Structure formats: C-alpha cells, structure tokens
Amino acid sequence: MNVEEYIHSLFTKDDAILEKVLESIHANGMRNISVPPEIGKLLTLLVKISGAKEILEIGALGGYSGICLVRGLREEGHLTSLELKEEYAQLAHENLQRAGFGDRVTYYTGEALKSLDQLEKNEKRFNFIFIDADKENYPNYLDRSIRLANPGALIVGDNVLQRGQVCDATYVDLRTENMRAFNQRMANDPDLESIILPVGQGLSIGRVKESK
Template identity: 55%
Template sequence: MCMNCSIGIGQLLQKVEGLIVRSQEEYVNQLFTEDEELRSVRNSIAEAGMKDISVAPAYGRLLTLLVQASGAREVLEIGAFGGYSGICLCRGLGSGGRLTSLELNEEFAAQASSRLTQAGFGGMFQFRTGLAADSLSQLKEEGRRFDFFFIDADKGNYPLYLEYALELANPGALIAGDNCFLRGRTLDPEKNGPSVQAVRQFNERMASDPRLTSTMLPSYDGLVLARVNET
C-alpha cells in the first residue's frame, strides 16, 4: 500500500471515530436533558458574553448523583464559573450539607452566588474569591475537612489542588477532576505546554497514588474520579 493511501485511511478512521464519539455524546445529552433552572444558567452566561465552560449536562447529573450517593456533607468546589456545577453539587447535598466554592473572578462568584440563591440553595453555600491556593491554605489553617472535591479551575495548578484535596479530605472522600483530556492535548505527545504537563501529572497521580482508588470516565473532555482510602 502506498504511503499516501495509508495516511488517507488513517485520517478517515480518525474522522469516523470522531463522528461516533460525537454521536454518543449527542445521544447522552438527549437522554439526560437540562431542566429549566440549568438552562437559565447557560442562558445567563451567554447573555453576559462569557464563553460557556460549564460541565456537560450528563456530568452535572453525575456530580449530583455522586454527592448524594456518598452522603457528603461538606463539598469543596475549586472553580465556580457561572454556578452550573454549584447547583448540581448542592442538589446532591442533604439537610445540613454545605458547599464551599473557590473562584478567582469576583464577577463570576457573584453570578454563581445569585444563581444558587435563585435555585433555592441560599444559606447552603459560601464563596471565597481570590487565588484558590490562598483559599486552600486558609481552609487548611482553619482545620476544615471535606467529603467531596470538584476540581475545575486553572489547569496549571491541578497537581497543587490535588495535594490540598488529599490534606483536606475526610477518610472516604471523593475527588473529581474535570477536563483531563484538554480537548485531546494530554493525549498528543507533541503537546507539552505547562497546562498539558500539569494535567498529565494530575492524571498520573490520581491513577497511581496508593492513597486513592480511582478511575477515569473518557466521555466529553474526561473526568477523573478517586476515593480517598480510609486506611
């Protein structure tokens, strides 16, 4: 077979695989549709002229399910954006549960706070603005402990956020990290920017740390999940 033919077939297979993945995601999105509350969050993000980087609808439902199934009472979110994931996390909390959300951008934090209040979760959440590393250090000094962590912020600091999560975790806590494929960049050996290297390090640590039992969901942009072992 000629080289040009081989390349052409390879490119064709990649396109076919891409179509299959997209069709799978479209199918999932059709099954697990957003309710009016979550659609309104996306609409408000668009109206504000912001690029929507909220979690996919099915992943939002997964966050609710994981918080609910684990019985988490203290949830820490690193990266609030417009409040979409915050609503999903709060929906999984039972009576007395609390969400602590860290957000660099004060405007984003204000919008997320407003959306959570409108969704009926007033009094169940606290926002801390500024550098997440500073807020995490403060939480450590305060002796705070958490049952669930959702990491969805600046990718270059993912390894640092994981280290703090391990220090702040109650035994049996769950840790979820979003965007672990970086739109395919973490899979591409020719991509080696700081964020790509940091996310690769995060993924490898989640997969190999003996303190964790972990897995990865390869749908959408990749979600890594881990449970902090109790011993």
C-alpha cells in the same frame, strides 16, 4: 448520532434553572465553560452516592456545577466554592439563590491556592471535592485536596483528557504537561483509588483511602 449525543438524549432533560444559568453567563460576557448537562447529572449522582455533607468546589464560574453539586447534598449539607473573580462569585451566588440554595453555599474569592491554604489552616475537611479551575494548577489543587479530604472522600477532576491532547506526545505545552502530572498522581498516589471516565472531556474520580 455520536456517543455523546446518544448519552445526552437518554439521560439529560430540559432544565429551566440550569438554562437560566447559561443565559446569565452569556449576558455577562463570560465564556461558557460550564460542565455539560451529562457531567452535571453525574456530579449530582456521585454526591448522592457518597452521602457527602461538606463539598468543596474549586472553580465556580456562574454556578452551574454548584447547583448540580448541591442538588445531591443531604438536607444539612453545605457547599464551599472557590472563585478567582468576585463578580463571577456574585453571579454564581445569585444563580444558586434562584435555585433555592443560596443559604447552602459559602464563597471564597481570590487565588484558589491561598483560599485552600486558609481552609487547611482553619482545619476544614470535606467529603467531596470537585476540581474545575485553571488547568495549570491541577497538580497543586490535588495536593491541597488530599490534605483537606476526609477518609473515604471523593476527589473529582473535570477536563482531564483535554480533548485527547494528554494522550498525544506531540503536545508539550505547560497546561497539557500539568494535566498529565495530575492524571499520573491520581493513578498512582497511595492514598487514592482512582479511575478516569471518558465522558465529556474526561472526568477523574478518586476515593481517599480510609487509612489515609
């Protein structure tokens, strides 16, 4: 048993709702790139700890992470989720409705950067932001996220270690270079206090400073 299997065995249990999400993703011919169960549980825990009322999710897929995020919300809390493809957003919404959260989520479809610009124009602000979309745009998503974040908000990014590729200088493709830039910004931005947890494929957690 490796470390990931050990963590999984201790802290994750069978979850019929999330299993149905994975089945729906497979049935619709989508790649199963949802967060693993231990990351899902961590997201729920982080939302609860933060006391967030307004969550922004960049990348909905089939709704797996969306359910995990809403499970941590206060009763009056709301999730805003961005998804490139209309059919993916529809599936995600159907899955959140089955989970009893259909009225607690709003979806924006199309290019995430355009949706983020629209949210900023509308003066929306968030207490928790989860980034799990196309890796090439992670630095751009972080820029927008900092502008949309309330002081004290958490900004969380998934897949930031890229199976260790970010640590290997021989990987010089655009995806890996942009992820390195994202990690550097998370580590050094004066508005953030951040760390990377080596769980799953790496999860970065940054807190926006109160003085932002």
